[in-house]
Amino acid sequence: MANVITDEMMEYVGILAKLELSKTEREQAKCDMGRMLDYIDKLNELDTDGVEPMSHIFPIHNVFREDIVKNSDERDAMLANAPKTKDGAYKVPKTIE
Amino acid sequence: MSRQYETVIGLEVHVELATKTKIFCACSTEFGGAPNTHTCPVCTGMPGALPVLNRQVVEYAIAVGLATNCTINQCCKFDRKNYFYPDNPQNYQISQLYEPICRDGYVEIDTPSGTKKIGIHEIHMEEDAGKLMHDEWEDCSLVDFNRSGVPLIEIVSEPDMRDAKEVIAYLDKLRLIIQYLGASDCKLQEGSMRADVNLSVRETGSTRLGTRTEMKNLNSFKAITRAIEGERERQIELLEMGKAVVQETRRWDDNKESSYAMRSKEDAQDYRYFPEPDLVPVWISDEWLAQIRARQPELRTQKLIRYKKEFDIPDYDAQIITSAKKMADLFEATTAICKKPKKVSNWLMVETMRLMKEHEMEAEELTFSPKHLAELIELTDKGAINSSVAKEVFEKIFLEDIDPLQYVEEHGLKTVHDESVLRTVVEKVIEENPQSVADYRGGKEKAMGFLVGQTMKAMKGKANPAAVNQMLKELLMVGI
Numbered sequence: 001m002a003n004v005i006t007d008e009m010m011e012y013v014g015i016l017a018k019l020e021l022s023k024t025e026r027e028q029a030k031c032d033m034g035r036m037l038d039y040i041d042k043l044n045e046l047d048t049d050g051v052e053p054m055s056h057i058f059p060i061h062n063v064f065r066e067d068i069v070k071n072s073d074e075r076d077a078m079l080a081n082a083p084k085t086k087d088g089a090y091k092v093p094k095t096i097e
Numbered sequence: 098m099s100r101q102y103e104t105v106i107g108l109e110v111h112v113e114l115a116t117k118t119k120i121f122c123a124c125s126t127e128f129g130g131a132p133n134t135h136t137c138p139v140c141t142g143m144p145g146a147l148p149v150l151n152r153q154v155v156e157y158a159i160a161v162g163l164a165t166n167c168t169i170n171q172c173c174k175f176d177r178k179n180y181f182y183p184d185n186p187q188n189y190q191i192s193q194l195y196e197p198i199c200r201d202g203y204v205e206i207d208t209p210s211g212t213k214k215i216g217i218h219e220i221h222m223e224e225d226a227g228k229l230m231h232d233e234w235e236d237c238s239l240v241d242f243n244r245s246g247v248p249l250i251e252i253v254s255e256p257d258m259r260d261a262k263e264v265i266a267y268l269d270k271l272r273l274i275i276q277y278l279g280a281s282d283c284k285l286q287e288g289s290m291r292a293d294v295n296l297s298v299r300e301t302g303s304t305r306l307g308t309r310t311e312m313k314n315l316n317s318f319k320a321i322t323r324a325i326e327g328e329r330e331r332q333i334e335l336l337e338m339g340k341a342v343v344q345e346t347r348r349w350d351d352n353k354e355s356s357y358a359m360r361s362k363e364d365a366q367d368y369r370y371f372p373e374p375d376l377v378p379v380w381i382s383d384e385w386l387a388q389i390r391a392r393q394p395e396l397r398t399q400k401l402i403r404y405k406k407e408f409d410i411p412d413y414d415a416q417i418i419t420s421a422k423k424m425a426d427l428f429e430a431t432t433a434i435c436k437k438p439k440k441v442s443n444w445l446m447v448e449t450m451r452l453m454k455e456h457e458m459e460a461e462e463l464t465f466s467p468k469h470l471a472e473l474i475e476l477t478d479k480g481a482i483n484s485s486v487a488k489e490v491f492e493k494i495f496l497e498d499i500d501p502l503q504y505v506e507e508h509g510l511k512t513v514h515d516e517s518v519l520r521t522v523v524e525k526v527i528e529e530n531p532q533s534v535a536d537y538r539g540g541k542e543k544a545m546g547f548l549v550g551q552t553m554k555a556m557k558g559k560a561n562p563a564a565v566n567q568m569l570k571e572l573l574m575v576g577i
Binding site: 018056058061062063064065066070071073075086088089090092094096 | 153182237
């Protein structure tokens, strides 16, 4: 494995992804991530000069919707997905900037 | 202070577009609905829900880009900006980083030293986040996703502004352009226009940029001005003490008139942007661009020139009338009916502005109809009512949009043109005010004013002041 993921890198990615891993999980993840990067390196060996970057897997563009209101009030159905609600809103831990 | 400093300011302006539906789903964008009544699986980030782009968003963005002299990126794409926050249900915001829709534009502002170009780096389309409310009772936060997915454009300026005045002039210019286009109502207080200020200072003469900070939560022109002045001072103070300015996001507290750093360590500014796989690219053909260009309404600069030419009104009038789209619309519609541009302009500039100030209203909130103002002008011109009655009637039009003809009839406000009626009243006034009469005859011109006033009062304001003056002079001469 050419790419070695450091503990610092693991911690940083953990913060970004809001994930806490056990020691075993962390070692496994380090190994997986290193292999993924190795694979990307392999792809990078290909000469792609003059090849336009692909922006979407389907060769289509301009899929639009007209500006017409079609959805009605489905609040109860939407809130049914939430673990906690209050007064018609989603209840989450206190968040202050 | 021994050294001289220059302030360098760039702005990120978010504008909520005036579409009926959200950017990626058919939910209403209406403001003020009960929490979460305008939501669906797309704008609440349910797994598997797929976004579909609102064509109108693209058209508004192009319209703003054209009006701000931008190059339209005819192949533009969306990207994902990843971050966690409870108002962002997908844990990413769909935005544009690599291929924004507009680039390299500018607007011109007026400064004391002449016209100045403020560069626009880019304009991109993105979705708004939901709204967090803090519940004091349960010490938790509540999320309302009605605003989640409301379309925004973000207009990123170049760091071309040097003081608060230039910033306000730039914002004013953008606001007018966008309002004229009908792309947004641009209300700072309601948050349909939001400005983040990027500011740094450097020693005058230096060409290198200093470390900048970004200031958020600025919801009025006054707050923006105060925040710019406060931040400039804070940064200069740091430099004078030999300390460094830290690049960070600061939140302005307008009540305390100071800013504080928002947490920066935990929410690391690493958004890991990548192309949005759920949306296909947008190709803007030459034909589509030409169609939008052809539909562009007349903007302020063009209106200014036309008003002076077509209606022959002074530059001063034209400047004021075009300072809000609503005002310009009223002017044109009223003039079309009564064909008296200068009179219409006077009513708008004087009485309308006075009442707006008195009632703390914005031009966009005006509700009276051009037809009623035109009728009032006709009534005054024909001499059917005098100018003070006209002002009284106008206030009614301004507030309740009453029909002036009907109102004047019902309240018996028509000027009395019957000379015999006026003569009787004047004779009575002369008889009842011997002292003033003697004063006038003794050379005190001021006494005339009092006698005119008494006559107007006796006529309940329904006389023509010039006629009253004439009649008084005539009768006072006779008595000598």
